[in-house]
Structures are given as structure tokens and as C-alpha cells.
Amino acid sequence: MACALPHHPLFHFLLLFLLPFSIVARTNGTVAVGTSITANNKDTPWLSPSGVFAFGFKPLQEKNLFLLSIWYYKIPDQTIFWYGHDGVPVSIGSKLGLTVDRGLVLSDPQGKELWNSQLILNNNVAHGFMNDTGNFVPVRNDSVNLWESFKNPTDTMLPTQIMESNGDGNLVLNTRDIPSNFAYDAYYNGSTSDYFNSSNFGYRVIFDDKGVMYILRKNNKIFYIKPQGMLFPTIEYFHRATLDFDGVFTQYYHPKTFNSSTKWTHIWSQLDNICVDIGGGEGSEACGFNSICRLNDNQRPDCKCPPGYSLFDSNNTYGSCKPNFTQSCLEDDINFAEDIYDFETLINTDWPTFDYEHFSPAIEAQCKMSCINDCFCAVAILGEGSYWKKKLPLSNGREDNVVNRHAFLKFRKRDPRTLPSPLVPETKKNPGTLILVGSVLLGSSMFINFVLIGAICQGFFLIHHKKSIKSCHGNHSAVETNLRCFAYEQLEGRLNTLVENNMEALNDWKRLERFLMVAIWCIQEDPSLRPTMRKVT
Numbered sequence: 257m258a259c260a261l262p263h264h265p266l267f268h269f270l271l272l273f274l275l276p277f278s279i280v281a282r283t284n285g286t287v288a289v290g291t292s293i294t295a296n297n298k299d300t301p302w303l304s305p306s307g308v309f310a311f312g313f314k315p316l317q318e319k320n321l322f323l324l325s326i327w328y329y330k331i332p333d334q335t336i337f338w339y340g341h342d343g344v345p346v347s348i349g350s351k352l353g354l355t356v357d358r359g360l361v362l363s364d365p366q367g368k369e370l371w372n373s374q375l376i377l378n379n380n381v382a383h384g385f386m387n388d389t390g391n392f393v394p395v396r397n398d399s400v401n402l403w404e405s406f407k408n409p410t411d412t413m414l415p416t417q418i419m420e421s422n423g424d425g426n427l428v429l430n431t432r433d434i435p436s437n438f439a440y441d442a443y444y445n446g447s448t449s450d451y452f453n454s455s456n457f458g459y460r461v462i463f464d465d466k467g468v469m470y471i472l473r474k475n476n477k478i479f480y481i482k483p484q485g486m487l488f489p490t491i492e493y494f495h496r497a498t499l500d501f502d503g504v505f506t507q508y509y510h511p512k513t514f515n516s517s518t519k520w521t522h523i524w525s526q527l528d529n530i531c532v533d534i535g536g537g538e539g540s541e542a543c544g545f546n547s548i549c550r551l552n553d554n555q556r557p558d559c560k561c562p563p564g565y566s567l568f569d570s571n572n573t574y575g576s577c578k579p580n581f582t583q584s585c586l587e588d589d590i591n592f593a594e595d596i597y598d599f600e601t602l603i604n605t606d607w608p609t610f611d612y613e614h615f616s617p618a619i620e621a622q623c624k625m626s627c628i629n630d631c632f633c634a635v636a637i638l639g640e641g642s643y644w645k646k647k648l649p650l651s652n653g654r655e656d657n658v659v660n661r662h663a664f665l666k667f668r669k670r671d672p673r674t675l676p677s678p679l680v681p682e683t684k685k686n687p688g689t690l691i692l693v694g695s696v697l698l699g700s701s702m703f704i705n706f707v708l709i710g711a712i713c714q715g716f717f718l719i720h721h722k723k724s725i726k727s728c729h730g731n732h733s734a735v736e737t738n739l740r741c742f743a744y745e746q747l748e749g750r751l752n753t754l755v756e757n758n759m760e761a762l763n764d765w766k767r768l769e770r771f772l773m774v775a776i777w778c779i780q781e782d783p784s785l786r787p788t789m790r791k792v793t
């Protein structure tokens with residue numbers, strides 16, 4: 257059994273229904289074969305004997321659109337708990353009829369059939385019945401139910417409703433891809449699977465008439481989905497358990513005696529913190545791609561785009577976010593990365609899945625430098641002494657006090673075309689600083705350093721090296737290899753230790769890094785990628 261997470265824009269406006277108060281018509285709940293109702297604002301829906309529930313067309317906020325549904329008819333919050341036609345709205349003039357051969361039939365204003373309740377047994381509907389439990393059934397003349405709305409659940413279960421598994425079962429919640437409907441890994445499971453002893457498997461989810469929800473195992477033992485008392489007896493309270501559009505499965509109660517301000521109140525949820533507890537798998541999880549999930553005061557997720565990002569669909573705040581810039585691996589973007597890109601620091605924020613690089617131990621400066629100089633890197637995450645690099649799109653973003661990590665989100669602060677033309681030396685700063693840094697780095701006099709860097713460049717124009725960078729920690733025989741490895745290691749993050757005590761060097765961090773980049777540019781394996789000596793100087 258699986259509860260689908262309806263991550264569909266429809267569910268966002270389902271909550272925003274017009275709430276017409278209606279006078280409850282007298283009825284005995286019976287619907288005669290041949291009866292039909294039309295989607296307009298006039299036809300009375302089919303009511304249960306007490307008038308608590310109604311089956312028919314519920315007007316949506318979007319003008320002239322209706323949803324075929326069953327809802328709580330009396331309470332102010334006319335809450336929908338079942339819908340037909342896969343939740344797709346229909347236009348004004350559509351019709352729902354009860355037929356002998358196909359049970360319920362939904363057709364569009366032109367009479368074309370859109371949906372029907374596929375009957376489980378041969379066709380012979382005697383009448384329909386809207387039960388006071390909330391279940392609608394087409395019934396045969398011998399009282400056999402030929403179909404039940406309760407057996408075709410959508411996002412909600414009511415007391416007395418049972419959900420059957422087709423075989424050995426484990427109750428799971430999973431996200432699905434829209435529109436392919438592919439189910440991703442479960443973000444919750446009821447843990448009633450037991451591959452060693454099949455009698456322990458669950459096979460039914462029962463929401464009993466007392467409002468208690470549990471899984472029944474094949475050996476008739478009970479697994480309570482949440483340990484719970486019965487503080488809200490079903491005599492006095494309505495209950496429902498809904499898989500809300502945000503992925504949280506929640507049981508609510510509502511007093512049967514109410515006034516216009518009475519609302520559904522939450523009893524328990526699965527999961528407690530959807531932002532943090534969901535995830536690990538494919539898909540965007542609670543919010544869209546690149547978005548950040550944060551639990552609000554009502555224990556529901558809020559999704560927000562990070563700085564520099566905005567909603568793809570401005571009407572769907574739970575959807576994905578797009579960056580306001582493009583990140584590229586074009587030459588200018590690489591050579592002037594630090595002039596072009598910067599970071600937004602997001603505290604207690606993480607996108608925990610799908611890293612492409614992971615380093616440990618690590619500190620902030622390293623983390624940022626590594627990301628800014630990596631044209632694939634969209635965000636660097638730092639925490640627990642490690643850092644992780646991630647590329648777009650980012651999934652499963654969350655912000656929470658329990659998230660012990662910070663995110664450094666890269667954004668474009670200027671266009672490379674606005675930069676001064678490349679390789680024009682910066683004249684504002686004292687070149688002495690640069691050379692001093694060079695001295696600290698290579699650990700000898702600045703003259704020797706200058707000569708060395710020049711020599712490395714020239715040397716590498718002439719010598720073809722087959723050794724890969726991996727060999728750095730192996731055989732250090734050649735002087736050139738040593739230097740090359742040394743220089744690479746600087747870029748890979750040792751800079752900080754080397755210049756630790758040199759405030760001046762720290763102030764000139766970016767120039768230092770540029771300097772090293774030039775050095776490494778010179779010592780690339782592929783001679784054709786190396787700059788000419790004129791460019792270097």
C-alpha cells in the first residue's frame with residue numbers, strides 16, 4: 257500500500273474554496289438510478305441522511321471550474337476528503353449521473369464521458385447511497401456494494417475506512433514524480449514488513465470507528481501508527497487523516513457542535529518535521545528544486561527560494577526555484593571567478609544529498625575558495641569539519657536549528673564583460689605584498705621564488721610529463737614534480753596554514769590565489785593549455 261503525495265498545483269487551490277453556506281435539504285441518503293447532477297452553482301449535491309456529507313461538484317476559486325468530490329457539508333470549512341477524475345477539475349455544465357451498468361459516470365458539457373466508477377461486479381446498480389460515514393456506494397438489489405468511494409481513497413481516510421494492501425504490506429509514504437507517477441523511495445514506512453516470518457506482515461490500514469488508526473498484521477496483531485489516547489471520542493468529534501499536499505500525514509479532529517470559527521485541529525502527524533525527516537532520495541522532496549524548506553509555527557513546511565533565486569512558477573510557492581544568473585565554465589568565468597562570483601552565507605542550512613566532492617578536514621576559507629574556483633560548484637556546505645560541493649539543481653533543502661551546517665551559495669555579482677580587460681596588471685596595490693606572499697609560500701627569498709616560477713613555466717614548456725597529479729603523494733624524485741605537487745596542494749586548500757600568521761597575506765588573499773593560479777596554469781600536463789611567457793609576466 258502506498259499513499260501518493262499529490263504534489264500538484266491543484267492541491268494548492270483546493271484549500272481556497274469558496275465556502276457557500278447551504279440549507280441542509282431533507283434526504284434519506286438514497287440516490288435513484290438515472291439521477292444526475294450538473295456542475296453549476298444551483299444543483300443540490302447528494303446528501304447523507306444527516307446532511308453531514310455531500311457528493312457532487314464543488315466550485316473552485318477559478319471561475320467556472322468544479323471538482324467532483326465528497327465533502328463535509330455542514331461545517332464552515334467544507335473540507336473535501338474524496339475526489340474523482342484524478343482530481344482534475346471540470347468545467348461548468350459537466351454532469352454526474354448514476355447508471356445501471358457503469359455506476360457513476362462523469363461527462364463533460366458536450367456529453368463526452370470523462371470518468372466512471374469501474375464496478376467490481378456485474379452491472380446491476382439498484383440505487384446509490386451516500387452513507388453518514390462519508391462512503392458513497394452504488395448498491396445491487398441484494399445489498400452488495402458494487403463500488404465504494406472508501407475503497408478508492410484519494411488523500412484522506414475517515415473513521416470506519418479500511419485500506420487494503422494487495423499482498424504482504426508495509427504502510428509507506430513516498431513522493432511521486434508528476435506526471436509520470438513514478439514513486440521515489442519511501443520517506444516513511446510503518447515497519448510491518450518481516451521477510452523472515454510472513455505472519456508478521458501488515459495487510460490492512462484501519463481507521464476504526466473510535467478514530468484510532470493502526471495496521472493489522474496477518475497474525476491479527478495490531479501496529480499503532482502513532483501511540484495515542486482517545487481524547488476526542490467520535491460521538492462528539494469528526495476525525496480525518498489526510499496526506500496533505502506538503503507530504504505530512506496528519507490526523508485532525510473537529511467538534512460536531514461548532515460555530516463559524518471552529519477549525520480542524522491536529523492530533524498527530526507523520527512525519528514530525530517534514531523538512532528534516534524527509535529525504536535522502538531522488539526527487540525534490542518537500543519543496544521544489546533549489547528551494548529551502550523550513551517548518552513554520554503550525555508545524556507545516558514553508559518553502560522559500562534562497563537569495564539570488566526566484567520561483568519558476570510564481571503561483572506555486574512549493575515549486576522549484578531558478579537562479580537569477582547563469583553560471584558558466586567559459587574562459588572568463590574561470591579566470592576571473594573571484595571578481596565575478598560571491599557567496600551568500602545561509603546559516604543552519606543544508607542540501608544534504610548529491611554531493612560531487614567531499615573534503616575533510618576543512619575550514620570556511622578553503623571551502624569557499626574551492627567552490628569559487630570550481631565552475632561546476634553551485635553551493636559549498638560546511639559542517640562537522642567537512643565540506644561538500646554540490647551542483648544544480650539542489651534537492652531537499654532545509655533550514656533548521658538541528659541542521660549543524662552552513663551553506664555558501666554562489667551567485668554572480670557582476671558580468672565578466674564589465675571587468676577591466678584581462679591581464680592588465682592591477683596598479684592600486686603595492687606589488688610588494690604579492691611578492692611577500694610568494695616568499696611565504698615557497699619558503700625562500702623572493703628573488704628565488706620569482707626565478708623558480710619562471711623556471712617552472714619554461715621547464716614545463718619543454719618537458720612532457722606523463723605523471724598524473726595522483727602521483728604527488730608517491731615518488732617525489734624530480735624537482736619539477738615536487739614543485740608542481742606543492743603548488744597543486746596549495747590550491748587544494750593548504751593556503752590557509754601557510755599564510756596563517758601573515759595578516760598582510762590574508763588581506764591579499766585573492767591576489768595570492770591569482771598568483772598561484774598562474775603558477776599552476778604554467779605547470780599543466782598538457783603543454784597546449786599553458787600560457788605563453790608574455791601572458792604570465
Ligand SMILES: *[C@@H]1O[C@H](CO)[C@@H](O)[C@H](O)[C@H]1NC(C)=O
Pocket residue numbers: 284285286
Ligand atoms: C428514500 O427516499 C426515496 C424518495 O425520496 C424513497 O423512494 C426511498 O424508498 C427512501 N428509502 C428509504 C430506505 O427510506
Ligand SMILES: *[C@@H]1O[C@H](CO)[C@@H](O)[C@H](O)[C@H]1NC(C)=O
Pocket residue numbers: 385387388389416
Ligand atoms: C453505512 O455504513 C455503515 C458502516 O460501514 C454500515 O454499517 C451501514 O450498513 C451503511 N448503511 C447503508 C444503508 O449501507
Ligand SMILES: *[C@@H]1O[C@H](CO)[C@@H](O)[C@H](O)[C@H]1NC(C)=O
Pocket residue numbers: 380397398
Ligand atoms: C434483483 O435483480 C435480479 C435481476 O435483475 C432479480 O432476478 C432479483 O429477483 C432481484 N432481487 C431482489 C431482492 O429484488
Ligand SMILES: *[C@@H]1O[C@H](CO)[C@@H](O)[C@H](O)[C@H]1NC(C)=O
Pocket residue numbers: 426442444445446447449
Ligand atoms: C523502514 O524504515 C526503517 C527505519 O525507519 C528502515 O530501517 C527500513 O529499512 C525501512 N524499510 C523499508 C522497506 O524501506
Ligand SMILES: *[C@@H]1O[C@H](CO)[C@@H](O)[C@H](O)[C@H]1NC(C)=O
Pocket residue numbers: 453455456475
Ligand atoms: C512468527 O511470529 C509469530 C509472532 O508474531 C510467532 O508466534 C511464530 O512462531 C513465528 N513463526 C516462525 C516460523 O518463526
Ligand SMILES: *[C@@H]1O[C@H](CO)[C@@H](O)[C@H](O)[C@H]1NC(C)=O
Pocket residue numbers: 514515516517518
Ligand atoms: C465558538 O466556540 C468556541 C468553543 O467551541 C468558543 O470558545 C468561541 O468563543 C465561539 N466563537 C464564537 C464566535 O461564537
Ligand SMILES: *[C@@H]1O[C@H](CO)[C@@H](O)[C@H](O)[C@H]1NC(C)=O
Pocket residue numbers: 563564565580581667
Ligand atoms: C541576483 O541575486 C543576488 C543575491 O540576492 C543579488 O545580489 C543580485 O543583484 C541579483 N542579480 C540580478 C540580476 O537580479
Ligand SMILES: *[C@@H]1O[C@H](CO)[C@@H](O)[C@H](O)[C@H]1NC(C)=O
Pocket residue numbers: 569570571
Ligand atoms: C498566476 O495566477 C494568476 C491568477 O490565477 C494568473 O493570472 C497568472 O497568469 C498566473 N501566473 C503564472 C506564472 O502562472
